[in-house]
Amino acid sequence: MCIAIYKPEEKIISKATLKECYNSNPDGAGFMYAEDKVLNIKKGFFDFDSFYKAYKIHEHKQTVIHFRIKTHGKIDETN
Numbered sequence: 001m002c003i004a005i006y007k008p009e010e011k012i013i014s015k016a017t018l019k020e021c022y023n024s025n026p027d028g029a030g031f032m033y034a035e036d037k038v039l040n041i042k043k044g045f046f047d048f049d050s051f052y053k054a055y056k057i058h059e060h061k062q063t064v065i066h067f068r069i070k071t072h073g074k075i076d077e078t079n
Contacts, residue, residue, distance in 0.1 A: 024067070031063050
């Protein structure tokens, strides 16, 4: 089952926790956040370092984070 996290604004999730989530569900990661009334979706991260580098910039924002584990379908950016 995938891991989905709702993170309120100004709450910080430790790098260790995010890495544990990624390692538990290593088939892709992504996150989304709203800014200037636009929903921004960042996905297609297939290694923890690239995910964390992109996420770290937005860690103080309200976000939804997703770590995928394949149950069916391909492991690619569309999933």
